[in-house]
Amino acid sequence: xxxxxxxxxxxxxxxxxxxxxxxxxxxxxxxxxxxxxxxxxxxxxxxxxxxxxxxxxxxxxxxxxxxxxxxxxxxxxxxxxxxxxxxxxxxxxxxxxxxxxxxxxxxxxxxxxxxxxxxxxxxxxxxxxxxxxxxxxxxxxxxxxxxxxxxxxxxxxxxxxxxxxxxxxxxxxxxxxxxxxxxxxxxxxxxxxxxxxxxxxxxxxxxxxxxxxxxxxxxxxxxxxxxxxxxxxxxxxxxxxxxxxxxxxxxxxxxxxxxxxxxxxxxxxxxxxxxxxxxxxxxxxxxxxxxxxxxxxxxxxxxxxxxxxxxxxxxxxxxxxxxxxxxxxxxxxxxxxxxxxxxxxxxxxxxxxxxxxxxxxxxxxxxxxxxxxxxxxxxxxxxxxx
Numbered sequence: 001x002x003x004x005x006x007x008x009x010x011x012x013x014x015x016x017x018x019x020x021x022x023x024x025x026x027x028x029x030x031x032x033x034x035x036x037x038x039x040x041x042x043x044x045x046x047x048x049x050x051x052x053x054x055x056x057x058x059x060x061x062x063x064x065x066x067x068x069x070x071x072x073x074x075x076x077x078x079x080x081x082x083x084x085x086x087x088x089x090x091x092x093x094x095x096x097x098x099x100x101x102x103x104x105x106x107x108x109x110x111x112x113x114x115x116x117x118x119x120x121x122x123x124x125x126x127x128x129x130x131x132x133x134x135x136x137x138x139x140x141x142x143x144x145x146x147x148x149x150x151x152x153x154x155x156x157x158x159x160x161x162x163x164x165x166x167x168x169x170x171x172x173x174x175x176x177x178x179x180x181x182x183x184x185x186x187x188x189x190x191x192x193x194x195x196x197x198x199x200x201x202x203x204x205x206x207x208x209x210x211x212x213x214x215x216x217x218x219x220x221x222x223x224x225x226x227x228x229x230x231x232x233x234x235x236x237x238x239x240x241x242x243x244x245x246x247x248x249x250x251x252x253x254x255x256x257x258x259x260x261x262x263x264x265x266x267x268x269x270x271x272x273x274x275x276x277x278x279x280x281x282x283x284x285x286x287x288x289x290x291x292x293x294x295x296x297x298x299x300x301x302x303x304x305x306x307x308x309x310x311x312x313x314x315x316x317x318x319x320x321x322x323x324x325x326x327x328x329x330x331x332x333x334x335x336x337x338x339x340x341x342x343x344x345x346x347x348x349x350x351x352x353x354x355x356x357x358x359x360x361x362x363x364x365x366x367x368x369x370x371x372x373x374x375x376x377x378x379x380x381x382x383x384x385x386x
Contacts, residue, residue: 067235069234118133158188189257202233234246243266246259286325288329293316298315315371
């Protein structure tokens with residue numbers, strides 16, 4: 001009896017450990033293990049300005065592991081946005097989806113789950129069975145869904161990505177592993193985080209999730225537990241891919257997306273988490289977001305043709321933000337680009353562009369709009385000599 005209880009305790013501890021790190025199992029490939037920098041590729045992006053702050057081997061197609069699920073999630077969210085699905089749409093779990101290995105929530109074949117629960121399991125727990133079930137609901141099979149993934153990648157301008165499945169598990173044939181570049185992963189992460197529900201899920205370290213087998217699910221993204229301002233997004237691990245992460249974090253009014261691919265370990269200074277943390281720390285220390293023009297602030301006067309007034313105030317349609325190196329804020333200039341505008345003019349009408357620069361470098365552009373109405377001058381006034 002005592003031996004049986006001891007064996008049960010060991011089994012429970014093993015389940016708990018795998019739940020907290022559901023993607024970690026098996027050795028990394030020789031290519032990953034021999035990476036001279038501790039990673040294979042890395043990329044840091046400030047998404048609101050699309051400014052690249054760091055890149056290293058950023059355009060090489062590499063195995064994604066579970067980070068491929070970001071594209072799966074993006075397509076599902078866009079299907080909901082377009083009205084083809086909703087969060088309550090029922091999904092019947094196929095035998096194939098129920099048998100997916102790696103990280104999973106142990107879905108039973110024939111059981112029915114709402115789309116929302118499967119999204120939660122895919123985003124928070126990186127569940128391969130949930131991702132496969134969502135893909136089959138939309139496209140009928142994982143292979144057909146991969147066609148949708150590739151089509152969406154082309155629409156997004158991803159140059160170094162190709163998908164064979166919705167989950168990123170290593171394929172029997174290595175040539176059929178999902179691949180993306182670090183730059184492409186950052187772009188997909190940027191698009192995915194535009195969806196508020198994904199943002200909500202991306203920051204959850206663990207949560208209750210009852211399905212008869214599990215009581216809680218755990219997010220493998222360790223940055224959520226130790227990195228100040230961490231906001232997501234998705235981790236990945238497989239032998240061919242190594243330990244990888246598409247991370248995001250926000251401090252003050254500046255957010256970063258950081259991709260690290262092919263790290264050698266899940267723990268310690270050479271882990272994907274620690275490497276991403278160092279890269280983001282450096283970017284946060286070196287750069288800051290400034291707002292040289294607030295929404296509604298008048299920046300210039302535009303000439304008006306045939307109007308009751310000869311000019312109209314020009315204002316910013318929204319806050320104008322710019323990313324600058326710390327200490328270089330005072331060199332930022334604001335300029336209005338636009339010619340004379342023909343009356344009539346309506347308040348809020350676009351009449352040019354606001355350009356934020358530092359020296360010869362353009363930092364940001366924003367629509368400039370009229371701050372007030374200007375009526376057209378009566379035709380007969382043009383005939384008068386005064």
